[in-house]
Amino acid sequence: MTQSGLMTDLKSMTLEEWKEFMAGIGEKSFRAGQVYSWLHEHLAVSWEEMTSLPADLREKLSGYPLTVLEPVDVQISAIDGTRKYLFRLGDGNVIESVLMRYHHGNSVCISSQAGCRMGCRFCASTIGGLARNLLASEMLDQVYRIQKETGERVSNVVVMGTGEPLDNYDNLLRFLKILTGEGGLHISQRNVTVSTCGLVPRIYDLAGEKLQITLALSLHAPNDEKRRELMPIARKYSVDQVLAACQNYFQKTGRRVTFEYSLVAGVNDSEEDARELAGRIRRLHGHVNLIPVNPVKERTYVRSSRRNVEKFKIMLEKYGIPVSIRRSLGSDIDGACGQLRKTHMDKMKML
Ligand code: SAH
Secondary structure (H helix, E strand, O other), rough: OOOOOOOOOOOOOOOOHHHHHHHHHOOOOHHHHHHHHHHHHHOOOOOOOOOOOHHHHHHHHHOOOOOEEEEEEEEOOOOOOOEEEEEEOOOOOOOOEEEEEEOOOEEEEOEEEEEEOOOOOOOOHOOOEEEEEOOOHHHHHHHHHHHHHHOOEEEEEOOOOOOHHHHHHHHHHHHHHHOOOOOOOOOOOEEEEEEOOOOHHHHHHOOOOOOEEEEEOOOOOOOOHHHHHHHHHHOOOOOHHHHHHHHHHHHHOOOOOOEEEEEEEOOOOHHHHHHHHHHHHHHHHEEEEEEEOOOOOOOOOEEEEEEEEHHHHHHHHHOOOOOOOOOOOOOOOOOOOOOOOHHHHHHHHHH
């Protein structure tokens, strides 16, 4: 990882680590705060622009690579202004991020991995498997580049793009600390959501981190049999085990868990499914977010009808469960999650 045990990806370092780093290169400790602010508050893209630093310090820093993502494509929805970004990483991998504009503020959906190895049957991000984990700096820079490009403050971050964030746990935590900590963008932890397919041991770990972030669990089915058809991870952990981990998350953090439920016609969208789901989660104080499945061309799943989505919602509400239906933003620009990245990679293969 480093000279003297510190990392060489300087943009992933916490303020504490910067202090040690400065001591290691013979600099005063207050310089740490200055560089940190250039990186995480002013969103600098080069060492040279850090003009409040002495030239010899900038010279020392210039020996280290600075993680900055390169936008290769931006698609803008004519309907609602949603922007989908395709970024190139230093090693040529590409990832996607989405900016959604709501009246309560701007929300950025970031990727946590290049590709994914979880294999959910309806998801485009997993088709090519996992390329690699993203560094904390690469997660941060998705937010930074978008805020810089639009000139508008990002107030919410959802880790719901490509990848399984809890499969990249250490980098995720580092990302969360820098994103929400003082001296950076200082985004409120309550405005950050991490979505997981349900890596049970990691959900327990996250509950112990004393964070106030929202956990979203991709449940998608009311029982083990149906969940196993849609999500390979359900063969490893049962619905009971996942829900127990969510209950523990709520008890430890006081934060209500969101259950994501993608409705697939004829697979998980019947009234019986809704009733069974309600029976399992009604005591968990959670909230259900219904997502009519986005069709992925490599898969045969079909989205539930508007009528079935409404019926499903009403049934859950009868049991006192709060439900929202996810508004489909940017429906005119490359449908489902992971599609933009996939389209780009397919094009590259054809060249
Ligand atoms: N790996 C994490 C986060 C990434 S996916 C997770 O599983 O939660 C973000 C959300 O989008 C998940 O709920 C996922 O199941 C859902 N999703 C993926 N592909 C989808 C599709 N084609 N239609 C609807 N929801 C989808």
